[in-house]
Amino acid sequence: MKRIALIALAALALTLGACSKLTVENYDKLKMGMTYNEVKQLLGAPDKCSDLLAVKSCTWGNDARYVQVNFVADQVVLFNSANLR
Secondary structure (H helix, E strand, C coil): CHHHHHHHHHHHHHHHHHCCCCCHHHHHHCCCCCEHHHHHHHHCCCCEEEEECCEEEEEEECCCCEEEEEEECCEEEEEEEECCC
């Protein structure tokens, strides 16, 4: 019984890990000029966003592993990442 539970838990962990949209492949698809909605389609909903003057800065992920994208007039002007797999 414990073995079945361990196998199920391992399968769930692999499934959840595979669902992450924070990948090098998706980061490489980001392009200057993309709209907020296009980036949201690619990476999912951001974990946090802030607006400062005309710049909207959104982050997907956490302090250890993230993609950060800056938008001006709803278009990507700058993006960077850390620790993507």
